[in-house]
Amino acid sequence: MEVRAPRRERIPIAPGEGPLQTTGHADLVCRVLRVDRPLWERVLEDYRRNLTGTTRAERLNAARRAWSAHSPHRAPALPSEVSRCPVCGGAARPEIYRRSGEIYGLCTQCGHGALLTRAAPAKIYCEAEYYSERKHDGVGYDAYRREMEYREAKADRLLAWMENVTGAPAGRSLLEVGSGFGYTRAAAERRGWRTSGVDPNPHAAAAARDLYGFETRVATLADALSSGLVPRGQSQVVLYQFVLEHIHDPIGELTHAAEAVEAHGFLVLLVPSMQALERVVFGASYRSLRPDHLHLFSWASLDRCLSAARWRRVRSISECSVHLLADFLSREELEEVYVSGDGPDLWTVAQIMEDA
Helix, strand or coil, rough: CCCCCCCCCCCCCCCCCCCCCCCCCHHHHHHHCCCCCHHHHHHHHHHHHHHHCCCHHHHHHHHHHHHHHCCCCCCCCCCCEEEEECCCCCEEEEEEEEECCCEEECCCCCCCEECCCCCCCCHHHHHHHHHCCCCCCCCCCCCCCHHHHHHHHHHHHHHHHHHHHCCCCCCCCEEEEEECHHHHHHHHHHCCCEEEECCCCCCHHHHHHHCCCCCCCCCHHHHHHCCCCCCCCCCCEEEEEEHHHCCCCCCHHHHHHHEEEEEEEEEEEEECCCHHHHHHHHHHHHCCCCCCCCCEEHHHHHHHHHHHHHHHEEEEEEECCCCCCCCCCCCCHHHHHHCCCCCCCCEEEEECCCCC
C-alpha cells in the first residue's frame, strides 16, 4: 500500500490556542505534564547547563535527556513479550514503560502505538465522572462543562478547515460519533450544518440536551446502525474527534463509518500521534499516554486503517493546542514541526472509495 505523506499545510496558531513562553506558559506545561513547577524548573536548569550545541536536533536531544532525568512517570523496562500490531500485524515491541503500569508497544513496521497492558474498563465511557473528574492516571476530563467556550472555538477552526477541504456547501449533514456535550455540533449548526450525534454516555447526552436542545443516540455507532437509530448511507460527513484511540478495533469502527456515509461522503478524524516529537522528548509523560487510549497513530498506521475500511485519505495536517516544546524551539521551528506532520494531533479528511 502506498503511504502518503501529510500535505504540507498548517492552520496558523490562534491567539488563544496556547501561549508560547508567555506569563502562564510554565503553569500550563506543568498542568499538561502533571508535574509541579519546581520540577519543571529543574528540567530547564539541566537543559541549559548540559546543552552543547545550537541545532534543533541538539536542543531536542538535550531536552529529552533533561526530562528523562526527572520524569516522574517513567518506569524501568521490564521483560516483556513482543505483541502483534493491531493494525498491520507486525511486531509491536515494548517501547514505553509508565510508573502507573501501562506499557505501550511501537510497531516496527507501521509505527503504530498500542497499549499492551492495563486498558481502562469500557464502562468508564458511560459514567458521569468521565466528564467531571480526571483520574491520577489521566483518564477523564477536568470540569468539561466549563470548557464550552474554548471547545466551541476550537471546533469552529476544525470546521473551517473541514469545509475548505471537502468543499462543503451550506446545509450538509454531519454525524459526530462521540459527540459528548454537543460543543462541535453547536458550532457546526451555527455554520449551517444539519447535525446528529452518537455517544454511549447517557450523562453526556443529557448535557447536550440541557445546553443546546440536541438529541443524541445513546449507543455505539455499530448498535445505532443495526437498530436503525442511525440510517445507513445518509450522512455526508462522519466526524470522530479524539474517539478512535479509545476503540478496541479501529478498522472495524471505520468500516461502520463507511456504512453510515453516503456515496462520495467524507470522514474526518482527529487522533493522537505516536510519531510526535513531543512523544520522543517527554517519553512516558507524553500527554496522550493514558489507559483509556488503546492506540496512538502514525501516518502509516492511519493509512492502513483507512484503506482496510475502504477510505482514501485526501488531506491531512498535524496540530497542537498546547506548545510544550516552546522552551526549546522557536515559533518558526514549532510551525515546521506541525507542517512536517510531527505534531501531537493528527487531523485527517478521507473520502469513501467509489467501489466501496
